[in-house]
Amino acid sequence: xxxxxxxxxxxxxxxxxxxxxxxxxxxxxxxxxxxxxxxxxxxxxxxxxxxxxxxxxxxxxxxxxxxxxxxxxxxxxxxxxxxxxxxxxxxxxxxxxxxxxxxxxxxxxxxxxxxxxxxxxxxxxxxxxxxxxxxxxxxxxxxxxxxxxxxxxxxxxxxxxxxxxxxxxxxxxxxxxxxxxxxxxxxxxxxxxxxxxxxxxxxxxxxxxxxxxxxxxxxxxxxxxxxxxxxxxxxxxxxxxxxxxxxxxxxxxxxxxxxxxxxxxxxxxxxxxxxxxxxxxxxxxxxxxxxxxxxxxxxxxxxxxxxxxxxxxxxxxxxxxxxxxxxxxxxxxxxxxxxxxxxxxxxxxxxxxxxxxxxxxxxxxxxxxxxxxxxxxxxxxxxxxxxxxxxxxxxxxxxxxxxxxxxxxxxxxxxxxxxxxxxxxxxxxxxxxxxxxxxxxxxxxxxxxxx
Amino acid sequence: xxxxxxxxxxxxxxxxxxxxxxxxxxxxxxxxxxxxxxxxxxxxxxxxxxxxxxxxxxxxxxxxxxxxxxxxxxxxxxxxxxxxxxxxxxxxxxxxxxxxxxxxxxxxxxxxxxxxxxxxxxxxxxxxxxxxxxxxxxxxxxxxxxxxxxxxxxxxxxxxxxxxxxxxxxxxxxxxxxxxxxxxxxxxxxxxxxxxxxxxxxxxxxxxxxxxxxxxxxxxxxxxxxxxxxxxxxxxxxxxxxxxxxxxxxxxxxxxxxxxxxxxxxxxxxxxxxxxxxxxxxxxxxxxxxxxxxxxxxxxxxxxxxxxxxxxxxxxxxxxxxxxxxxxxxxxxxxxxxxxxxxxxxxxxxxxxxxxxxxxxxxxxxxxxxxxxxxxxxxxxxxxxxxxxxxxxxxxxxxxxxxxxxxxxxxxxxxxxxxxxxxxxxxxxxxxxxxxxxxxxxxxxxxxxxx
Numbered sequence: 080x081x082x083x084x085x086x087x088x089x090x091x092x093x094x095x096x097x098x099x100x101x102x103x104x105x106x107x108x109x110x111x112x113x114x115x116x117x118x119x120x121x122x123x124x125x126x127x128x129x130x131x132x133x134x135x136x137x138x139x140x141x142x143x144x145x146x147x148x149x150x151x152x153x154x155x156x157x158x159x160x161x162x163x164x165x166x167x168x169x170x171x172x173x174x175x176x177x178x179x180x181x182x183x184x185x186x187x188x189x190x191x192x193x194x195x196x197x198x199x200x201x202x203x204x205x206x207x208x209x210x211x212x213x214x215x216x217x218x219x220x221x222x223x224x225x226x227x228x229x230x231x232x233x234x235x236x237x238x239x240x241x242x243x244x245x246x247x248x249x250x251x252x253x254x255x256x257x258x259x260x261x262x263x264x265x266x267x268x269x270x271x272x273x274x275x276x277x278x279x280x281x282x283x284x285x286x287x288x289x290x291x292x293x294x295x296x297x298x299x300x301x302x303x304x305x306x307x308x309x310x311x312x313x314x315x316x317x318x319x320x321x322x323x324x325x326x327x328x329x330x331x332x333x334x335x336x337x338x339x340x341x342x343x344x345x346x347x348x349x350x351x352x353x354x355x356x357x358x359x360x361x362x363x364x365x366x367x368x369x370x371x372x373x374x375x376x377x378x379x380x381x382x383x384x385x386x387x388x389x390x391x392x393x394x395x396x397x398x399x400x401x402x403x404x405x406x407x408x409x410x411x412x413x414x415x416x417x418x419x420x421x422x423x424x425x426x427x428x429x430x431x432x433x434x435x436x437x438x439x440x441x442x443x444x445x446x447x448x449x450x451x452x453x454x455x456x457x458x459x460x461x462x463x464x465x466x467x468x469x470x471x472x473x474x475x476x477x478x479x480x481x482x483x484x485x486x487x488x489x490x491x492x493x494x495x496x497x498x499x500x501x502x503x504x505x506x507x508x509x510x511x512x513x514x515x516x517x518x519x520x521x522x523x524x525x526x527x528x529x530x
Numbered sequence: 531x532x533x534x535x536x537x538x539x540x541x542x543x544x545x546x547x548x549x550x551x552x553x554x555x556x557x558x559x560x561x562x563x564x565x566x567x568x569x570x571x572x573x574x575x576x577x578x579x580x581x582x583x584x585x586x587x588x589x590x591x592x593x594x595x596x597x598x599x600x601x602x603x604x605x606x607x608x609x610x611x612x613x614x615x616x617x618x619x620x621x622x623x624x625x626x627x628x629x630x631x632x633x634x635x636x637x638x639x640x641x642x643x644x645x646x647x648x649x650x651x652x653x654x655x656x657x658x659x660x661x662x663x664x665x666x667x668x669x670x671x672x673x674x675x676x677x678x679x680x681x682x683x684x685x686x687x688x689x690x691x692x693x694x695x696x697x698x699x700x701x702x703x704x705x706x707x708x709x710x711x712x713x714x715x716x717x718x719x720x721x722x723x724x725x726x727x728x729x730x731x732x733x734x735x736x737x738x739x740x741x742x743x744x745x746x747x748x749x750x751x752x753x754x755x756x757x758x759x760x761x762x763x764x765x766x767x768x769x770x771x772x773x774x775x776x777x778x779x780x781x782x783x784x785x786x787x788x789x790x791x792x793x794x795x796x797x798x799x800x801x802x803x804x805x806x807x808x809x810x811x812x813x814x815x816x817x818x819x820x821x822x823x824x825x826x827x828x829x830x831x832x833x834x835x836x837x838x839x840x841x842x843x844x845x846x847x848x849x850x851x852x853x854x855x856x857x858x859x860x861x862x863x864x865x866x867x868x869x870x871x872x873x874x875x876x877x878x879x880x881x882x883x884x885x886x887x888x889x890x891x892x893x894x895x896x897x898x899x900x901x902x903x904x905x906x907x908x909x910x911x912x913x914x915x916x917x918x919x920x921x922x923x924x925x926x927x928x929x930x931x932x933x934x935x936x937x938x939x940x941x942x943x944x945x946x947x948x949x950x951x952x953x954x955x956x957x958x959x960x961x962x963x964x965x966x967x968x969x970x971x972x973x974x975x976x977x978x979x980x981x
C-alpha cells in the first residue's frame with residue numbers, strides 16, 4: 080500500500096467520513112462505542128457535582144438560550160452549545176474517563192456531548208449517534224496519532240486540541256454534511272483548537288475540554304450554514320499539523336482508514352488516578368485479597384516500576400485528592416488500608432485520614448528500567464520479617480487486560496452514587512447497551528437527568 | 531533597571547492591572563484608546579453585513595440567552611458572550627482594523643467587544659471602559675511582544691491567540707477582579723488561546739477572532755465566580771509562552787510596565803489591504819492628484835519596493851476582492867484609475883471591472899533591498915515616453931505618519947456608508963471622542979445599533 084500524499088489528508092478524511100455507512104462499522108467497533116458511552120456517562124454522573132462544573136453551569140446559564148438540552152446528572156437545562164460544554168467538562172473532570180492508548184487522548188469527553196446535545200435538537204436515532212461517534216473518535220485520534228508524542232510533550236492538552244476536530248466531524252456527520260462542508264467544519268474547528276497541559280490540576284482544564292465539545296458542535300452548525308474554512312486545515316503550511324505539531328506524521332491521519340478503527344484502542348480506567356499507578360494498585364488490592372493487612376504491622380511497602388512511574392508518581396507528601404491521584408505513596412497506602420481504590424479513596428478527606436497518612440510514610444518507590452511501563456511489583460515487609468510480593472504484568476484497564484462490560488457497569492454504579500444526582504443507573508445502563516436499537520437517541524438524556 | 535525574573539511575570543502583570551488607576555494612564559494613551567475605538571466602530575459598522583458575520587449571527591442567535599447586548603450595526607440583540615463574539619468578528623472581518631506595529635496584532639477587535647458587551651450587563655462608566663481597554667491592550671500586546679516574531683511566523687494568528695488574554699484582562703479589570711482572580715482569568719484564557727494563520731482568507735478567521743473576545747469575557751466571569759487556573763499561565767513550563775512561543779522573551783511581558791503603553795504603538799489603516807501596500811497606494815494617489823491619468827495612454831507602471839513587498843503582494847492575476855487586498859497590481863491599477871482606495875475599490879465587482887483588469891496587466895513589481903519596508907517608489911511611463919515618479923518614505927497610517935483624528939472620522943463615515951446599517955455616524959463619533967465623560971458607557975452601543 081502506498082503512503083498517501085500528505086497534500087490531501089483533509090480531502091481523504093472528509094470524503095471517508097461523508098461516505099461512511101453504518102454497515103461499514105464492524106460489530107467490535109460498535110460495541111466499543113457503547114462501552115465508551117457507558118464509561119462517559121459513569122464519569123459525567125460522577126463529576127456532575129464537581130465545583131468546576133458547577134461554576135460553568137452558573138456562569139453559562141446566565142447567557143444560555145432556549146433550554147433544549149439536558150445537563151447530565153443535573154436539573155438545569157441549557158442551550159445545546161452550553162450543554163455540550165458542561166457535559167464534556169463533567170465527563171473529564173475526575174480524570175476517570177477513557178484513554179486512547181497511542182495518544183493519551185480522552186476521546187469521548189469532547190465528542191459524545193456534542194452529539195448528545197444535537198440529539199435533543201434534531202431527530203437522531205441511536206444508530207446515527209453511535210455511527211457519528213465512532214467517526215468523530217476516529218478523526219480525533221488520527222489527528223492525535225499524526226502529532227504524537229511531540230504534541231503532548233510540548234505541552235498541548237491533546238484531549239482538547241484534537242477533541243474539537245472530533246466533535247466537529249461527529250456533529251457534521253450526524254447532521255449530514257457532505258465532504259466539502261465537513262472540510263469547512265474541520266477548518267472552523269482548527270480556528271478553535273486550544274488547551275494547555277499547564278492547566279491540568281486546575282479548573283481551567285475543564286474550560287478547555289468543554290470548549291472543545293462546544294467548538295466542534297458550533298463548527299458543524301456554522302459549516303452547515305455556509306461559513307467557509309481553509310482548504311487544508313490539517314496539512315496546510317500554517318495549519319494544525321505544522322503549527323501545533325513538531326515533526327508531524329501526516330500519513331497517520333489516513334493510513335488504514337476504514338480498516339483500522341481508533342476506538343478499538345480505547346481503554347477505561349479502573350481507578351481514578353494516573354494510569355502509571357494502575358498496576359501498582361492492582362498489586363496492592365491482590366495483596367489485600369490474599370490476607371488482611373494490619374498497617375501497624377507493616378514495616379514498609381516497596382514499589383518497583385519503570386522509571387516513568389517514579390518520574391510521574393513518586394510523591395510522598397500530598398495534601399489534596401488531586402495530588403493523591405498522581406501519588407504512588409497514597410495509592411499504595413489507600414488500597415492496602417481500605418481494599419478499594421475508587422473516588423472516595425482519592426478525596427481530600429481520604430488524603431487527610433491519619434491512618435493513610437501514617438501508611439504513606441512507609442511506602443518506597445524504586446526504579447528498574449527492565450520493568451515495562453504497564454507492569455509493577457509491590458512487596459510488603461511486615462515488622463515480623465515476613466514478606467509478600469505481587470507482580471502485575473498488565474494492569475487492569477490496559478488493552479491486554481480490559482475492563483469487562485460488567486466492570487464498566489460496576490464503575491458506573493459507583494460513580495452514580497458518588498455524584499449524588501439521584502438518578503437510577505439501571506435503566507440508563509440498559510439503554511446504552513441497546514442504543515443501536517433506539518429510534519430516538521434523546522431518550523438517553525432523559526434517563527441521565529434527574530426528573 | 532534589572533531584568534525581571536521570568537518566573538513571576540503573571541504575578542507582576544496581574545498586580546499591575548489590579549492596582550492601576552485611571553490617573554496613572556497618560557493623556558496620550560487615553561486619546562489613543564479613543565482613536566482605537568473610533569477605528570473599531572468604523573470597521574465593525576463596515577463589516578457588520580459581511581457574510582461571515584451574518585452566519586455567526588444566524589447560528590449563535592438560535593442558542594442565545596437574554597438579549598442584553600447590542601450587535602454593532604444590526605437589529606439583532608444577543609446575550610453578552612455571543613455579542614462579544616459577533617462584534618469582534620465584525621470589527622476584524624474587512625482586514626481594515628488597527629495594527630500594533632511591533633506584533634501585527636489587531637488589538638481592538640478582541641478586547642473592545644468584551645468590554646462593550648459587559649457595559650450593557652453591568653453599570654460601567656466611559657472612563658472605566660477606556661481604562662480597562664488600555665490595560666487589556668497592554669496585556670495582549672505585551673504577550674505578543676514576548677513571542678514575536680516567531681509566533682506569527684510559525685502560523686499563529688496572533689490577534690486571536692493573544693487577544694483572548696487581553697479580553698480577559700480588560701473584562702477582569704472592568705468587573706474589579708483582584709490580582710489572584712485576574713491570574714485565574716488569564717489561566718482560563720490560556721485554555722482557550724487559539725487561531726491559525728491558515729484560516730486567514732476564509733471565514734473561519736472570524737470564528738477565531740470572535741472566540742477570543744467571547745473567551746476572554748467568559749474567563750473573567752468564571753474567575754469572578756471562583757473557577758481556578760494554573761499559577762503561571764504565561765511563564766509555566768507547559769504554559770502559553772513555552773508551548774505557543776519559540777524562544778519567547780518573557781521579560782518583554784513586564785519591561786517598562788506602567789511606563790510604556792502599548793496602545794501608543796497602535797496604528798490605523800488608510801486602505802483596506804495589506805500594510806505593505808500602503809506606500810504604494812500613497813504614491814499612486816499622489817500621481818493621480820498631480821494629473822489626471824488616462825489608462826489608455828499608460829505604457830506601464832513600475833513599483834519598486836523592499837523584497838517583502840514582492841513576496842507578499844506581487845500578484846498580477848486576482849479574481850476576488852480578498853485576493854486583491856494583497857495584490858500590488860490591483861492596488862496600483864485601482865488607485866490610478868479611480869483616485870480612491872477604499873472598500874469599494876477592493877470589492878469583487880471592482881476586481882472584475884474590465885478597465886482595472888486592463889490596467890493591472892501594465893503593472894510591474896521590482897525589488898530593491900535598499901528600499902525600507904515602509905517605503906515605495908512608483909513610476910508611471912506614458913506611451914508618449916513621458917514619465918512621472920513619486921517616492922513615499924513613510925506611508926500614511928504608519929507610526930511616523932499616523933492618520934489624523936479627521937482622517938479617522940472620514941474613514942468612519944465611509945465605512946458606515948459601506949456597511950449599510952443606516953445608523954447616523956455623527957452622534958457616535960461625537961460620543962466616542964467624549965467617552966471619558968460619559969456616565970453610562972452602554973450609550974455607545976445604543977448609538978451603534980439601528981433603532
